Amino acid sequence: MWCYMGISVVLILTATVYWPILQSEYVAYDDGLLIVDNVKARGVTWENVKQAFTTYDPELYIPLTLLTEQIEYTIVGRWNPAMSHGISLILHTLNAVLVWWLMGLFLKAYHARHRVIPSVVEGRSAACDHELVPLIIALLWAVHPLNLTSRSSSVSSQRSRSHPCLSFCSSHHHS
Numbered sequence: 001m002w003c004y005m006g007i008s009v010v011l012i013l014t015a016t017v018y019w020p021i022l023q024s025e026y027v028a029y030d031d032g033l034l035i036v037d038n039v040k041a042r043g044v045t046w047e048n049v050k051q052a053f054t055t056y057d058p059e060l061y062i063p064l065t066l067l068t069e070q071i072e073y074t075i076v077g078r079w080n081p082a083m084s085h086g087i088s089l090i091l092h093t094l095n096a097v098l099v100w101w102l103m104g105l106f107l108k109a110y111h112a113r114h115r116v117i118p119s120v121v122e123g124r125s126a127a128c129d130h131e132l133v134p135l136i137i138a139l140l141w142a143v144h145p146l147n148l149t150s151r152s153s154s155v156s157s158q159r160s161r162s163h164p165c166l167s168f169c170s171s172h173h174h175s
Contacts, residue, residue: 006135010100014093014142021085034060036079041069092142100138107133 026036035041040051044067052066068087076083 006100006131006138007097009135010096010138010142011093013139014096015089017143018089018092021089022082024085025081026079026084031084035069035084038066038069041066042073044070044074096138096142099141100134103134103137104131 026032040048040055042048048070049067052063052070069084072083072087073079
């Protein structure tokens with residue numbers, strides 16, 4: 001029960017906070033150079049994919065960011081700011097859920113290893129705390145001002161911050 005409620009709260013709050021970015025345009029100082037005017041981002045071709053992983057774009061090495069932009073351009077056929085921001089919102093929301101999941105794993109592993117039975121709120125069981133604490137951490141991470149700034153700025157900035165977090169969080173699993 002807590003699992004579904006936790007995921008729902010993270011999804012709903014994150015999407016609600018960042019929903020206004022869907023009306024934003026591309027940012028002139030960053031997105032023009034890295035996306036709109038970048039020929040390496042215009043569609044998935046062997047040459048574009050190869051360049052994404054072997055060259056700087058035009059100033060940064062961000063191959064996964066460039067690859068998602070290539071896929072977006074191939075599917076949509078043109079640059080659409082709402083679509084670009086929407087994909088970034090989906091990636092950020094997925095990262096928030098992964099932060100919640102990963103914090104839950106860390107907390108359970110810590111308590112199992114140290115035989116600690118936590119009680120954040122009197123009268124609640126330890127199982128409740130295993131879900132409540134990660135939920136609070138994930139929500140704080142999702143709407144932290146550092147994330148708000150990068151989500152509301154350029155698309156390239158959004159994605160280049162989302163991919164490392166997504167890779168890190170999804171690479172950890174419970175054994």
